[in-house]
Structures are given as structure tokens and as C-alpha cells.
Amino acid sequence: MTTTIAASPLTATDRCDRCGAQAYVRATMESGFDLLLCAHHFHENETRLREIAVSIQDESVRLVDVPATAAAEER
Numbered sequence: 001m002t003t004t005i006a007a008s009p010l011t012a013t014d015r016c017d018r019c020g021a022q023a024y025v026r027a028t029m030e031s032g033f034d035l036l037l038c039a040h041h042f043h044e045n046e047t048r049l050r051e052i053a054v055s056i057q058d059e060s061v062r063l064v065d066v067p068a069t070a071a072a073e074e075r
Contacts, residue, residue: 007057016041024060027053039063 007026014023016038023036027049035049039060042049049056 007055010036010057010059024058024062026057028055028057030054 007028010023010026012022014026014036015021016023017036018041019038021038021040024039025037025042027035027037027042029035029052035053037045042058042060
């Protein structure tokens, strides 16, 4: 039996290991090391990460969400 542990959602305190921006992607390596990346640095390195990462948690879709507090003309 294989047990899967769900990774916790990324928050505003999770920062990109490359530039310090908010991280929207977590790439877990075989060693268990998590690499946190902003959307820009993930897309820049996506091909190679997909080859070597055990799992990739991509939450970059949150970047296109409109906040509920946005004015009507911004929705």
C-alpha cells in the first residue's frame, strides 16, 4: 500500500528560492528536498524540473484569480 501525503497549500510566506518573490510552485526532489519557485522561475526551468522532480505542486493559477474585494469594473 502506498501512502500519499498531500502537501500543504503555499502561502504568502513561502518565497522563491531563486529571487525571493512569492512562491507558487513546489517541486519535490527524490531526496525529499522542496524547491520553491515563483511562476517566472518555474516556467523558465519547467522542462528540466519535470524530468527530475518527484512531484510538482503548481498553484500559479491563483495569479489570474480576481479578488472578491475588486471593484466591479476590475472583474
